[in-house]
Amino acid sequence: MKPWHCILGILLITSITVLIEIPSSTWLTSASLSLILGASALAYMATSCLLASRWRWVEWLFGGLDRVYEAHKWLGIWALVFASYHFVFKANLDLWNSVPIIEWPKYWTRLVRQLSYVALGLIVLLALNRNIPYRLWRWWHKLSGPLFVIVILHWLSFKSPIALNNPSGLWLTLLCGLGLLGALYKLLLYPVLAKAGEYTVSAVSAHKHSLHLELTPVQHGFAFKAGQFAFLALKEKGLREPHPFTIASAHASDGRIEFVIRALGDYTQKLRDQVKVGMLADVYAPYGQFKRQVDAPREIWVAGGVGISPFIAWLQDDASERLDNTTLVYCFNPSRAFPTAEQLQSMAEQRGVRFVGQDGGVDQLTETFKHAVAQTDPQQIQISFCGPKGLLERVRELMREQAIPEGNLHYELFEFR
Incomplete structure (x- = not known):
């Protein structure tokens, strides 16, 4: 609906x-x-x-x-x-x-x-x-x-x-x-009733504009699919409000989950400054229906900024499967990129994914779409997108130019509030 x-x-x-x-x-x-x-x-x-x-x-x-x-x-x-x-x-x-x-x-x-x-x-x-x-x-x-x-x-x-x-x-x-x-x-x-479990912050990597968190369950983790998100609420003063973040990891046997968070708003900035290893958190999950088009002859994943999170989870999911028919386009600001383009390229190469970095220079996104259409019937190309609205409109424009059907675009809305 x-x-x-x-x-x-x-x-x-x-x-x-x-x-x-x-x-x-x-x-x-x-x-x-x-x-x-x-x-x-x-x-x-x-x-x-x-x-x-x-x-x-x-x-x-x-x-x-x-x-x-x-x-x-x-x-x-x-x-x-x-x-x-x-x-x-x-x-x-x-x-x-x-x-x-x-x-x-x-x-x-x-x-x-x-x-x-x-x-x-x-x-x-x-x-x-x-x-x-x-x-x-x-x-x-x-x-x-x-x-x-x-x-x-x-x-x-x-x-x-x-x-x-x-x-x-x-x-x-x-x-x-x-x-x-x-x-x-x-x-x-x-x-x-909706709480998936209590977690402990087991690793923190804070950067100027971003934060990487790793959490391990106190008792049991919860089942989720790569690309879904959770509401995270730390049990600390000023950080108790549940806030939605995409889970940037695949399901692990020990229940461990990871988040890649862009520190732009007041809550996320405070989270970056105050979070420490050992803190407890409540996690409400899983939510979201952002799924890979596994049967597609050709996939293009387009990520904008922190929208890379679900694709990190996809890269980690079922690591034995090769994804040679997939291209990951990462649109980022070099001063704010986290993980770095080099780290993502290494992860992509391990799965056979072609990695393309778009850092504001050459229009790699346009070239990627043209290259895909030259090799594959546009009707068979599936686009998965996660990023800001402006970039989404650019993707739609390129799809129309290359005759890729609108129905082949799959995306998750980037902003809740």
């Missing part, structure tokens, strides 16, 4: 169930549109809380937790847009049989209505503001569940033709119930 499938599907179902409850002669009025958009905003908020739960079946439905978070973000944005229209235009007509589900005094009904709009705006603005330090952003964002309750109370207390026992009421009740369960799980149960 793609994010727009979710957004349009919910809007369609909500619109149909609401229109059933009102006279057809009033369908083309601003009041009807306000009612539909208000109900849809509530449905979007409920679904957003559900997606934030990180339940496995939700990740499977969207094909990866990165896609889940993309849908989560756009649901919040459209909920605010729809709620703005609903807030301005009255969602009621005299022709409708409108009654509140819960009868409250007008003062409280009006107050909850205004608070619900403020709550939604606050949730979305906090979620999209990248200037807020991660430690503060995360705790503010935890309020999404309790604030969602205010929006539900607004729905229950204002006059509308939506009753709990009609199609629209049942639909909204179902979504709100699932949303509340998801919010409750994420707030209270996730830290206990």
